[in-house]
Amino acid sequence: GAGVSQSPRYKVAKRGQDVALRCDPISGHVSLFWYQQALGQGPEFLTYFQNEAQLDKSGLPSDRFFAERPEGSVSTLKIQRTQQEDSAVYLCASSFGLAGDADTQYFGPGTRLTVL
Amino acid sequence: GQQLNQSPQSMFIQEGEDVSMNCTSSSIFNTWLWYKQEPGEGPVLLIALYKAGELTSNGRLTAQFGITRKDSFLNISASIPSDVGIYFCAGQKQGSGYALNFGKGTSLLVTP
Numbered sequence: 174g175a176g177v178s179q180s181p182r183y184k185v186a187k188r189g190q191d192v193a194l195r196c197d198p199i200s201g202h203v204s205l206f207w208y209q210q211a212l213g214q215g216p217e218f219l220t221y222f223q224n225e226a227q228l229d230k231s232g233l234p235s236d237r238f239f240a241e242r243p244e245g246s247v248s249t250l251k252i253q254r255t256q257q258e259d260s261a262v263y264l265c266a267s268s269f270g271l272a273g274d275a276d277t278q279y280f281g282p283g284t285r286l287t288v289l
Numbered sequence: 290g291q292q293l294n295q296s297p298q299s300m301f302i303q304e305g306e307d308v309s310m311n312c313t314s315s316s317i318f319n320t321w322l323w324y325k326q327e328p329g330e331g332p333v334l335l336i337a338l339y340k341a342g343e344l345t346s347n348g349r350l351t352a353q354f355g356i357t358r359k360d361s362f363l364n365i366s367a368s369i370p371s372d373v374g375i376y377f378c379a380g381q382k383q384g385s386g387y388a389l390n391f392g393k394g395t396s397l398l399v400t401p
Binding site for chain 1: 293295329330331332333334337377379387388389390391392393394
């Protein structure tokens with residue numbers, strides 16, 4: 174079976190543009206996470222979904238960041254009015270378990286966003 | 290923000306040498322994990338530790354969950370060139386669906 178996939182793999186945006194990053198989790202995985210990885214750093218948690226419900230968005234840096242998972246499978250991370258500090262790799266991960274289960278998280282390859 | 294302190298930041302070793310890296314935290318975690326990330330890819334899980342004091346091996350890799358639940362180490366024995374990559378420790382605690390808290394990573398270079 175396929176792993177977690179993300180698209181696009183690379184995105185260059187001009188400052189002020191809106192971008193949308195897509196994540197296709199492993200089929201049947203209930204939990205979905207978004208992480209932001211700045212250059213030379215470890216990934217940092219952005220937000221968490223259990224099925225279609227966004228249960229935690231405490232890691233989103235500002236109200237310019239918005240994530241959705243309307244049917245409980247594919248998720249989109251949207252960044253409005255991009256700024257240079259938004260440049261990073263955005264990683265998506267999914268796991269089988271429900272909240273409260275420390276199941277293995279499987280990561281996608283990430284989308285590298287560069288804001289000029 | 291990140292709560293984990295990982296060291297060393299980088300290592301440059303010869304093939305066949307053993308490697309040791311560690312991670313400490315100011316917080317208690319329920320689970321410690323070690324991931325490897327290669328260029329252009331997402332992190333891949335190497336070892337997961339679920340109990341304080343647990344020592345777990347995966348081939349040439351050995352990791353331990355500290356007794357205080359605030360630290361962990363990873364050892365790689367007899368390194369080979371394909372061990373090159375960035376190794377991250379990560380802690381999980383209840384809440385947020387067990388979102389991962391990562392260290393800053395240890396960059397490993399192995400020369401033949």
